[in-house]
Amino acid sequence: MEFRKAKFTDVEAIHAIVNGYAEEGQMLARARNVLYETLRDMTVAEEDGKIVGVGALHLTWDALAEVRTLAVAKEYSRRHIGTGIVERLLQEAKEIGVKTVFTLTYRPDFFGTLGFVETSKESLHHKVWKDCINCPKFPNCDEIAMTLTVE
Numbered sequence: 001m002e003f004r005k006a007k008f009t010d011v012e013a014i015h016a017i018v019n020g021y022a023e024e025g026q027m028l029a030r031a032r033n034v035l036y037e038t039l040r041d042m043t044v045a046e047e048d049g050k051i052v053g054v055g056a057l058h059l060t061w062d063a064l065a066e067v068r069t070l071a072v073a074k075e076y077s078r079r080h081i082g083t084g085i086v087e088r089l090l091q092e093a094k095e096i097g098v099k100t101v102f103t104l105t106y107r108p109d110f111f112g113t114l115g116f117v118e119t120s121k122e123s124l125h126h127k128v129w130k131d132c133i134n135c136p137k138f139p140n141c142d143e144i145a146m147t148l149t150v151e
């Protein structure tokens with residue numbers, strides 16, 4: 001299993017994994033233009049030339065970043081690929097001086113294993129909500145807010 005930064009040639013595979021889960025209501029859909037624009041945020045997991053997982057670290061505000069667009073292809077789940085992706089995103093966060101990483105998720109069980117703790121949405125910086133305006137669920141967000149302090 002190789003973890004590396006994403007390239008343009010990965011976008012179709014990322015689109016398929018993320019939007020497959022989005023159709024099931026497990027995460028938010030991502031249009032191709034958003035994937036292209038945020039490609040530098042993304043880390044992928046690749047096995048035998050196939051993209052099997054993705055996750056993104058999106059810078060939000062001073063020393064604040066979000067883990068988003070995290071998905072592992074179903075047939076590869078529970079092999080700690082999601083963990084490997086988030087660990088790399090956290091390393092990246094540390095290198096650029098991020099102090100707090102947050103996520104909005106339906107999977108607190110998974111993020112809890114990585115040390116994220118549940119918090120109230122109101123406690124997040126208001127800049128966080130800029131992207132939410134484009135979400136089909138806005139303003140009725142049913143995701144769980146979690147944060148992690150980067151050590």
Ligand SMILES: CC(C)(COP(=O)(O)OP(=O)(O)OC[C@H]1O[C@@H](n2cnc3c(N)ncnc32)[C@H](O)[C@@H]1OP(=O)(O)O)[C@@H](O)C(=O)NCCC(=O)NCCS
Binds near residue numbers: 080106107
């Ligand atoms: C959430 C997701 C990224 C996890 O990826 P993964 O590679 O399967 O997760 P890992 O193997 O790294 O799991 C690490 C730990 O998290 C917990 N965990 C992961 N999936 C779980 C599940 N379905 N139920 C309960 N606990 C779970 C377990 O403690 C697991 O450790 P263990 O397998 O040794 O018990 C993946 O299931 C996924 O893509 N889900 C759909 C999209 C999604 O919900 N994305 C999250 C952002 S909203």
